[in-house]
Amino acid sequence: MRKLTKGISLLLCAAFVFMLAACVNPTPAPETTQTTSAPAGTDATEPAANPITGLKEKITITVLTQKEATELEPFENMEVFKIMEERTNIAVKFDQPAKTNFAERYSIVMASKELPDVITVMPIGDVPKYASAKTIIEMTDIIDKEMPNLSRYMAEFPDIKAGIRGLDGKIYSIPTKVYDYTEWNNPIIVRGDWLEKLKIDMPKNIDDVYNMWMAIKNGDPNGNKEKDEIPYTARDAKERIRSFLTAFGVKDGFYNDPATNKIKFGVLEPGYKQGIEWLRKCHDDGLIDPDLPSASEATLQAKVAQDIAGSWRGGMRGNFATYQSTFEDKIPGFKVVGVPTIESVNGKHLHHARPKNMEGTRTVITTASKYPTEIARWMDYAFSDEGNILFNFGIENETFVMKDGKPVFSDAIANDPEGRSPFIMQTTFSPISGVGFPCVYYSEAVNQLENQEVVAVRNAMDKYRQDTLDFVLPDLPFTNEDNAQIRSIMGEVNTYVDETLASFIFGGESFSKWDEFVANVKKMDVEKLIDVYQKAYDNYKK
Numbered sequence: 001m002r003k004l005t006k007g008i009s010l011l012l013c014a015a016f017v018f019m020l021a022a023c024v025n026p027t028p029a030p031e032t033t034q035t036t037s038a039p040a041g042t043d044a045t046e047p048a049a050n051p052i053t054g055l056k057e058k059i060t061i062t063v064l065t066q067k068e069a070t071e072l073e074p075f076e077n078m079e080v081f082k083i084m085e086e087r088t089n090i091a092v093k094f095d096q097p098a099k100t101n102f103a104e105r106y107s108i109v110m111a112s113k114e115l116p117d118v119i120t121v122m123p124i125g126d127v128p129k130y131a132s133a134k135t136i137i138e139m140t141d142i143i144d145k146e147m148p149n150l151s152r153y154m155a156e157f158p159d160i161k162a163g164i165r166g167l168d169g170k171i172y173s174i175p176t177k178v179y180d181y182t183e184w185n186n187p188i189i190v191r192g193d194w195l196e197k198l199k200i201d202m203p204k205n206i207d208d209v210y211n212m213w214m215a216i217k218n219g220d221p222n223g224n225k226e227k228d229e230i231p232y233t234a235r236d237a238k239e240r241i242r243s244f245l246t247a248f249g250v251k252d253g254f255y256n257d258p259a260t261n262k263i264k265f266g267v268l269e270p271g272y273k274q275g276i277e278w279l280r281k282c283h284d285d286g287l288i289d290p291d292l293p294s295a296s297e298a299t300l301q302a303k304v305a306q307d308i309a310g311s312w313r314g315g316m317r318g319n320f321a322t323y324q325s326t327f328e329d330k331i332p333g334f335k336v337v338g339v340p341t342i343e344s345v346n347g348k349h350l351h352h353a354r355p356k357n358m359e360g361t362r363t364v365i366t367t368a369s370k371y372p373t374e375i376a377r378w379m380d381y382a383f384s385d386e387g388n389i390l391f392n393f394g395i396e397n398e399t400f401v402m403k404d405g406k407p408v409f410s411d412a413i414a415n416d417p418e419g420r421s422p423f424i425m426q427t428t429f430s431p432i433s434g435v436g437f438p439c440v441y442y443s444e445a446v447n448q449l450e451n452q453e454v455v456a457v458r459n460a461m462d463k464y465r466q467d468t469l470d471f472v473l474p475d476l477p478f479t480n481e482d483n484a485q486i487r488s489i490m491g492e493v494n495t496y497v498d499e500t501l502a503s504f505i506f507g508g509e510s511f512s513k514w515d516e517f518v519a520n521v522k523k524m525d526v527e528k529l530i531d532v533y534q535k536a537y538d539n540y541k542k
Helices: 014-024 079-088 099-111 124-132 140-146 148-156 158-164 192-198 206-218 239-248 270-284 297-305 316-327 372-381 385-393 422-426 443-449 452-462 465-469 480-506 511-523 526-541
Strands: 059-064 090-095 118-122 177-183 188-191 254-257 262-265 311-313 336-339 356-358 362-365 400-403 406-409 439-441
Touching: 059 099, 079 090, 079 372, 079 385, 090 372, 099 118, 118 124, 124 362, 124 480, 140 148, 140 372, 148 158, 148 177, 148 372, 158 356, 158 526, 177 443, 177 452, 188 192, 188 206, 188 316, 192 206, 192 336, 206 239, 206 270, 206 311, 239 270, 239 311, 254 526, 262 526, 270 480, 270 511, 297 316, 316 336, 316 452, 336 452, 362 372, 385 406, 385 439, 385 443, 406 443, 422 443, 439 443, 480 511, 480 526, 511 526
Parallel strands: 059 090, 059 118, 177 439
Antiparallel strands: 118 362, 177 356, 188 311, 188 336, 254 262, 400 406
């Protein structure tokens, strides 16, 4: 990696142009970026081509994106984009509504005749729709020829290329964020200090989980001599509770059966009933928060703050790391730990959410753009070694310093005097912590900022990574017709399943009605979608 400085100017010296091109890209830059001198007979004062984009003059492009609630600054104020402008000759006019308003703004823009050059958070299901309508460009060749840095990650992590390739074998988008490590989320999070007090080992299977919860219920780990502990709570009564079904070899929705490589729908499988029966027993035994049907992020945090929540599922950085930093000074001895993926009945270690090397939204170039090649090179810079440092660490001697040849966050980021987390502080200069711009979440930076307990559980979960990859489906590309059929059928199915399962788990519904429940799901034509998912998954695996 080359040492960064703020505001690097592009010189007209041939030796510097070759040096910068070599540092930015792992393979030689496209020929259009290698102009080194004015040909004979031309004006010697003519600007040299920018070594990254090939542009001789600055252009301005428009980008539709979104602003995350956690981002302290809009993109137009972020230093990385000012430096990107200096280095690439491309200025950006951002259209950046708040994330909560993005869907409305996106719909208006896509229905208009005034398309931006780039959209960075297009839903994956919309890519084939707008590709067939020729609203967005095909990017297969442009990635091969103009995006060597992104191509490097696609080669290293095959899931990336498989995930962005359409059913026709062509590519119309790039991932909005790439991870150069495996990103996991939503482990079981437990009060580690309570486990120590109760002398309980980390659970390894579903029976251990039940026994842990029972010990929390009866052992008074908060020491107030009241039986007020809630062994398990969450922020919803759907994913965060039904995630335990993986211990029975099944999961919500569609998944792949690793033994047969056949797609299955959870509700229709025997193991699903066994898992719901187990959850019902936990509820009846007082191990699951009875308020889960009306739970929210606020109610979860309130119960953790009251020192009564024993375990929950949640985000690695939010419900894990942030809770640790928030409550360690307020609750004596407070410590949270993550449970590595427990063993299921089939001997596999199955997590309910797929580990990922990229985010689900996509970045596209619209057919309205006059500069698709230059924009591709501009975006590819963010995937380069130099771009990695810029987007993750920011500005040398301001947000990071070099130590022993490696970037290290400065105190301004790592130890904010106002107590804001390093991940939040990154948003003062970069969009890296959100999903608003295509770039790489760099492990070198993440490991410096991350709670070390988070790093430990992520590494432990990674040990059984392949089990989950073979089980949980990736984001699959579907035809427009298939997407329409999925939306039509699953809207009704999901509503019925959610309501009925809540009755089985929390409402005392008799399991004598289970067969009737399954029969009703089948009547909604969900089995037709198994073939749709199978076709898409087979294409993904090619």
